[in-house]
Amino acid sequence: MSLYELAVLGDATDAQRSRLLQTVQDMVDDFGLRIGVDVVVHDGTSVPNRDRRAAFAAVYFGGDANTDLAAVDELIRTSAPVIPTIAEGADFATQIPAQLHFANGLRRRADDPEMAALAAGLLECVGLLRRQRRAFISYRRIESRSAAMQLHDLLTSRGFDVFLDTHDVRPGEPFQDVLWHRLCDSDVLVMLDTPTYFESKWTRHEIGRARAKEIHVLRVVWPDHSPSRLTDMAETIYLEKADLAGVDGPIEEATSDRIALAVERLRSRSIASRYMSITGRLRADVDRIGGAITAIGSHRSIAIRLLDDRKVWAYPIVGIPTAELLNDVAEKARRADQRETPILVYDHVGISEAWVAHLKWLDDNIKAVRAIKTAEIGWALAAWES
Template identity: 30%
Template sequence: MQEIRYELLLLGHDSPMNGQIVDTLFAQLDLLGVDKELLKIVKAEAFSFDGKDDHPQIALYHSGPDMLDGEILEKVIKNAKVILPIFKDGEDFNKVIPKVLHEINGIKVSSQNDIPSIVNHILEGFGFLRASRRLFISYRQNESRGVAVQLFEKLSLAGFDVFLDTHSIPKGDVFQDELWHRLVDTDVVVLLNTLDFLGSEWTRSELARASAMSIGILQLTWPDHVPERDAQISVALPLAKRDFVRSRYLGVSATLKNERIANIVRQTELLRARTLSARQTNIITEFVKFSSRVGKVATLQKERFMTMENSQGREIVVIPTIGVPNAFSYHQSEDLIRVIRTSQVEKIYLLYDHLNIRMKWLEHLAWLDKFLPVVSVRVSDMEDWFNKI
């Protein structure tokens, strides 16, 4: 099977951020269990184009007064590769970024806190992280409503799809079903750990279910309180009185200072990669163990998908999927295999855990399976699936 080679192009003006971006990227690849040898860092002077466009490639373009690397940009754009224009806070985007990139939504940076976000965009572009960036805010309305709404707004501006019960459930929808459905499809739970957080049955259930599904939990622990220890993957971020506006941390109107919010956004980005890796690893481990029990050999590839032979001796590919599969998941999986597949690859399967996914969505997945070359498989249905392939 052909090995994927990922390329990160560093274009535009030389930036001190590049070294930090690359170091953080390699650290996150370690967390995700991806072989770092698969990634090649290419600077403009070393760029060469051999006419092939069958490998994943992402370019970073750093802003500056001169419009650099125009010929390379044209080739990258022609081959439909991802380009991330990066410009500094206070700069006029149209004056520091080449015109050919003006239609692309650029990334504005103001400090090192923005580096994890850039790295996650790269990982998403390569398919190592899913493109959906979903968060779930767990809180007590009568204790921390002001901070919850503040985080909902700030994290949404940072590019996350944030679930907040008072803002995210459509009128007339079944509240509890939608809440659990959104929890299973989230990347990180931002838990506002106030003094009586566990005094509610809802918040106790949210914490228990998130931990059971290996969802990462960022605990913002209020002053004079201690972190909860029940979560499997949890990062505690203690809050001090000085982190709150006018040092007022009690009551529904309390809010956090902007500098503390910026740090929370950064910690959320870092935890996101770790929790997605853990959830994917859980699915992979369960599949490999089960395949061994039934006498099959499942081989985990460096790119974090599995290959094995069906009963006819033909190769099939199984891709572990986190959260709720959707049409984009199907398309991404087919596109990935198109890059690496040989003529012997017969079928592509998405493996997912269906627990807490709403019935109407499971019915939609069954409908998609009838029309698309990529087929979904529930973890709980593995025994029947192995008997059929």
């Protein structure tokens, strides 16, 4: 049985379909999934035969022909997610069939030939990537303030919730608590690597804690600067003098667009790495108490057999749990007919004390789902009661 199912509909050429699916495969590789085995791909003819138990999403390529309308109608009738997409410069109203005009479309960018943004959208719809798209900009104000502000605005325009210290801490809030909280909930840290970056303890702490949380780093190296070997493993973009309008930025448009696309591509690897780390700790604790992992389900759920042979389902999540996320897990468990209370597993390190107290209140008062820290999963499951 497949865990995830996708469909490519509309006027996609063979080359577009192949390119998109190769990008999807590159992204799901990090989760240990394979197209054709764990991820089934449909066309307009096979969509009605999809497995309704699997997580599903479709993309509709707009064009002059407006093909696969019967498949579109069937997906709309069953409330399945469909992403309408058109090329840069194309007209949404004429190239996308009227049935899909209610759905927010994705305009493919010329600087994204591999369709990374579209592939990420599909994986968000099926739950492999979280819908929150978060980035953190780490920089020294005295050296790269203009570039930092520019990337904040650019990534925000690309659908990211971006943390920048001068923009995102409200007056009266504890600055460092908010900063670490937002870092823990970020998918990618964008490091503006200027000559004195490591001379500030704050930027040293940011890069160190990002690595401790296994958040992937995109290093943007300033011209004529030799970066520290401490960040040699980071994805890197080197700037030339011509890329900067001033000493501290902004960055030339084509290069800043390349940085934004690199963040998009790195995001899936970062989420997959953190997810695999949490599931590894989960597996180790389950083994330690004598339980067993018996199955992997859709939406990244994991079936656990307890010592008394009961089966519970755990949902490891990346980032910071919210009431909305708890509700989402409860709904997925209900649709999958999972009888025991589902468990949301999360890494609590770095989350603000106020939010930890909020999560405890939710756990005490909302019984449809339980939220458990990764550090306590074995302890909790050893004496599990629904």
